[in-house]
Amino acid sequence: MAELTIVVPDLMALSDLAIRDPLRWPIMNRVLARGRSLPSQGQPGEGFARALGLKGGVGGLARYCFLHDTGHLPEGGCARLDPVEVGVGPRGLFLRSASMPDLQREEADALILELDHLMTEFGWHLEASVPSRWYVLTGESLRAGLGPPILAEGENLMERLAGNDLAKEWAKLLNEIQILLHQHPVNLKREQEGRAQANCLWPWGGGTAHSLDGARPVAFWSDGDPVLGGIAQVLKRPVGKAESLAQVSDSWFGSSLVSVFASGPKEQRLDTLEQAWLAPLARRGLKPWKLILSDLDGAGYKMGLLDWWARWRKAAMPGDEQ
Numbered sequence: 001m002a003e004l005t006i007v008v009p010d011l012m013a014l015s016d017l018a019i020r021d022p023l024r025w026p027i028m029n030r031v032l033a034r035g036r037s038l039p040s041q042g043q044p045g046e047g048f049a050r051a052l053g054l055k056g057g058v059g060g061l062a063r064y065c066f067l068h069d070t071g072h073l074p075e076g077g078c079a080r081l082d083p084v085e086v087g088v089g090p091r092g093l094f095l096r097s098a099s100m101p102d103l104q105r106e107e108a109d110a111l112i113l114e115l116d117h118l119m120t121e122f123g124w125h126l127e128a129s130v131p132s133r134w135y136v137l138t139g140e141s142l143r144a145g146l147g148p149p150i151l152a153e154g155e156n157l158m159e160r161l162a163g164n165d166l167a168k169e170w171a172k173l174l175n176e177i178q179i180l181l182h183q184h185p186v187n188l189k190r191e192q193e194g195r196a197q198a199n200c201l202w203p204w205g206g207g208t209a210h211s212l213d214g215a216r217p218v219a220f221w222s223d224g225d226p227v228l229g230g231i232a233q234v235l236k237r238p239v240g241k242a243e244s245l246a247q248v249s250d251s252w253f254g255s256s257l258v259s260v261f262a263s264g265p266k267e268q269r270l271d272t273l274e275q276a277w278l279a280p281l282a283r284r285g286l287k288p289w290k291l292i293l294s295d296l297d298g299a300g301y302k303m304g305l306l307d308w309w310a311r312w313r314k315a316a317m318p319g320d321e322q
Helices: 011-019 026-034 046-052 061-070 105-121 157-161 165-182 185-192 226-235 266-283 305-309
Strands: 003-007 036-038 077-089 092-097 125-130 133-138 200-204 219-222 239-241 255-259 290-294 300-304
Touching (some): 011 026, 011 266, 026 266, 046 226, 046 290, 061 077, 061 133, 061 226, 092 157, 105 133, 105 165, 165 200, 226 255
Parallel strands (some): 003 255, 219 239
Antiparallel strands (some): 036 300, 077 092, 077 200, 290 300
């Protein structure tokens, strides 16, 4: 293929982790050392927009998730309001669990019912087309600028919210939500069973609708990302199922956009990126003429064949023997 773009939501956090252990993640360190830095343009979804050749971004990401989950776009404003677990640490509140993949339908419905009167006060409607993915629907555009919760997992919440004016607008509501959910029977039962408690909600993905007209032809591959799934539905293009490079059809022509969406501990996800995607690329000598590895907002690294093999420019790196 001519170009391969791999989007990993929290790539920059995984990059920081990889640097600490170059022997465990040698190929990732090779990309970091030799890749050309790509700055974020401050547009949510810029990682996808760049691959599609769209200058104005792709708009609110929650809209695409909603389309993927329900089969239709929301009529008004839409944002993700995902259940997460918040814990208390030495420095205050922190995000303990960024996702609830084991949340059952009856649990989600009971928690949403508890919050219904609060949502009604704002003129909002809360629904969960998928138990672990919740949406707040409004009559007008709704902003939510915290980014996906996976970006803040393990972080102090006050530090995360500091300096984010949009986050401050949500702070009071999130506090009320946390009070309502803290002692809810669903969470008390989950605590007794040793499971993560859905004791807070995380707003992200809000924004306006953007036209995707002019998107260049790209083959879509994903391990289940609803954002890319919704974008593909708007563009009427298929999404191939791929959890490794081996599942991506190989051609010297055309370009591919891959979303590596899987949740789990950072080390586990970095192992997957290294072993399922980057190591196979290294073994075949970076067969795509260009590799772009980026986070959801476009920050990342770009490499061509010369960057990959340019030992004359930089000292040999772990993974050169691949």
